[in-house]
Amino acid sequence: MTLLLPLENGGTRAYVPRNEPFKPSGGAPLASRTVFSAAHVVADPYADVSPEGPAAVDWDATLAYRRHLWAHGLGVAEAMDTAQRGMGLDWAGAAELIRRSAAEAKAAGGQIACGVGTDQLAGPVSLDVVRAAYEEQLALVEGTGAQAILMASRALAAAARGPEDYLELYGHLLRQAAEPVILHWLGPMFDPALEGYWGSADLDAATDTFLEVIAAHPDKVDGVKISLLDARREVELRRRLPEGVRCYTGDDFNYPELIAGDRHGFSHALLGVFDPLAPLAADAVRVLDTGDVAGFRKLLDPTVELARHLFESPTRYYKTGVVFLAWLAGHQSHFTMVGGLQSARSLPHLAQAYELADGLGLFPDPGLTESRMKSLLTVYGVAQ
Numbered sequence: 001m002t003l004l005l006p007l008e009n010g011g012t013r014a015y016v017p018r019n020e021p022f023k024p025s026g027g028a029p030l031a032s033r034t035v036f037s038a039a040h041v042v043a044d045p046y047a048d049v050s051p052e053g054p055a056a057v058d059w060d061a062t063l064a065y066r067r068h069l070w071a072h073g074l075g076v077a078e079a080m081d082t083a084q085r086g087m088g089l090d091w092a093g094a095a096e097l098i099r100r101s102a103a104e105a106k107a108a109g110g111q112i113a114c115g116v117g118t119d120q121l122a123g124p125v126s127l128d129v130v131r132a133a134y135e136e137q138l139a140l141v142e143g144t145g146a147q148a149i150l151m152a153s154r155a156l157a158a159a160a161r162g163p164e165d166y167l168e169l170y171g172h173l174l175r176q177a178a179e180p181v182i183l184h185w186l187g188p189m190f191d192p193a194l195e196g197y198w199g200s201a202d203l204d205a206a207t208d209t210f211l212e213v214i215a216a217h218p219d220k221v222d223g224v225k226i227s228l229l230d231a232r233r234e235v236e237l238r239r240r241l242p243e244g245v246r247c248y249t250g251d252d253f254n255y256p257e258l259i260a261g262d263r264h265g266f267s268h269a270l271l272g273v274f275d276p277l278a279p280l281a282a283d284a285v286r287v288l289d290t291g292d293v294a295g296f297r298k299l300l301d302p303t304v305e306l307a308r309h310l311f312e313s314p315t316r317y318y319k320t321g322v323v324f325l326a327w328l329a330g331h332q333s334h335f336t337m338v339g340g341l342q343s344a345r346s347l348p349h350l351a352q353a354y355e356l357a358d359g360l361g362l363f364p365d366p367g368l369t370e371s372r373m374k375s376l377l378t379v380y381g382v383a384q
Contacts, residue, residue, distance in 0.1 A: 001370050006382055012345030015355060017370050022361030024279035029073055031258040031268070031289045033282070034223075034246065036075040036081035037274035039066055039088060040322050041097065050257060052147045055084070055093045055338035062097070063104050063152045065331055070110030074274060076101065077149065079115040081190060082272040086154070086321055088339025091120035091235060095140055102144035113147035113182060113270075118155045128167055130155045134173055142178050149182040149270075154193040163209040164325040167336060177359045180222035182248060182270070185210060189315040193212040201293040203233065211240055218242040218263065225250045225270045229315075231258055239264055252318070256300040257283075260293050273307040276325040276362060306356040309349075317344040321353045328354060329362060335376065347380045 004012040019045045042065065047056030049359040062065060066076050066381075078101045079085060079094040089097070098114045105112035118133035125133075141148045160166055170319040174181070188195040198206035212223050223246030226234045231254035231276060249258040249267035280303060288296035310321040318342055327335040335342055354373055363369040374384050 002054045003373060004150055004384055008348045008349050018364060019366050021364050022280055024283050026355060027286055030285045032035045033285050034268040035068050035285055036077040037076040037278055039078040040275055041083045043335040043336045043338045051340040055089045056313040057362040061332050066104055068109055069278050070108050073109060074278055074282055075111030077113050079271050084338055086119050087109050088341055099135060099144055099160060102146040108362055113149050114141045115151045116141050117151040118153040121155045125155055127159050130159055131169055149184050151184045152186045152194050152197055157194050157197055166199050166209055174217040177220050180220050182223050183221055183223055185224045185351055187355060190227055207237055214245060215242060218245055221245050223248050229253050246358040252307050256297055260296060273323050277303055303360060309356060314329060320345040324350055325357050328372055329367050330365050350366045
């Protein structure tokens with residue numbers, strides 16, 4: 001079968017889909033790296049909701065996708081920005097997601113860490129209110145038995161007067177955390193409201209503050225997730241971390257080299273792009289577990305073109321491509337997103353995402369994928 005795919009400047013071109021999907025080898029648990037996939041949520045396509053209203057989630061399909069990730073040996077990073085926190089999923093929905101996924105993790109024996117933020121707040125608030133919001137979410141996550149990920153807060157970015165406010169607030173939270181947490185530095189390319197986080201728009205100064213927080217509480221920080229899409233800066237920061245504090249790369253542009261590492265160290269992973277790449281990424285890490293760095297790079301390097309396409313500017317809309325690929329791969333029955341975010345990327349963007357993913361063999365049922373892609377193209381008026 002040949003599909004006619006749209007061109008960015010108009011017109012179409014013929015594409016012959018791949019017939020042989022990638023076949024994961026599976027096997028032993030991942031050993032040399034701790035690897036989390038941030039996971040998307042599946043919307044309820046039959047719910048009568050508006051983009052501004054509370055999210056309607058298909059819980060069965062959402063939890064089934066977490067079991068898919070665990071089955072391949074990945075941990076689940078739950079209720080992160082990949083799950084549309086602050087972009088369609090409000091705190092009430094995130095809290096329910098955390099409770100359900102943590103219970104599912106216990107039943108499945110899967111690793112899970114959950115996002116702790118302040119997204120129950122609206123409008124300008126004081127630092128005391130920000131602190132209380134963080135405490136509420138931290139208590140919920142720890143109450144489920146999941147590991148906590150302290151996410152960057154829009155409310156804190158707006159309320160903080162300088163680095164000292166970050167040092168005081170994060171220090172307070174770390175002192176009361178029951179178990180070591182993951183600190184998450186999310187750059188403004190993922191959320192423009194986080195510009196100037198850690199008290200400065202100068203990334204060198206912000207890095208110093210970030211490291212000062214960690215140095216004051218190394219026993220309460222399991223690791224840090226860096227999402228700045230800057231490999232050089234991540235490597236430099238990684239080398240300055242206290243002994244025993246891990247670096248979890250969140251760099252969806254440069255993850256193969258960062259996970260492979262260098263003679264000074266390496267990054268673990270907590271990545272949104274591993275949502276669609278789960279089987280292939282897990283196999284690559286198993287190769288790395290044997291010490292075969294070249295084999296690891298041979299498997300994972302070809303995925304970077306797809307990742308950079310999905311996360312192209314405006315980066316925060318990468319979730320649309322992630323859910324689109326999950327639909328094409330048969331993990332959900334529809335291409336609908338909470339908040340109506342399925343409309344956030346153009347048809348040419350989606351068509352290129354399909355072609356790149358198909359070239360990697362990411363679709364286990366090529367016939368189903370071709371049928372779904374053809375139906376989407378037809379809806380958009382691209383006659384087949």
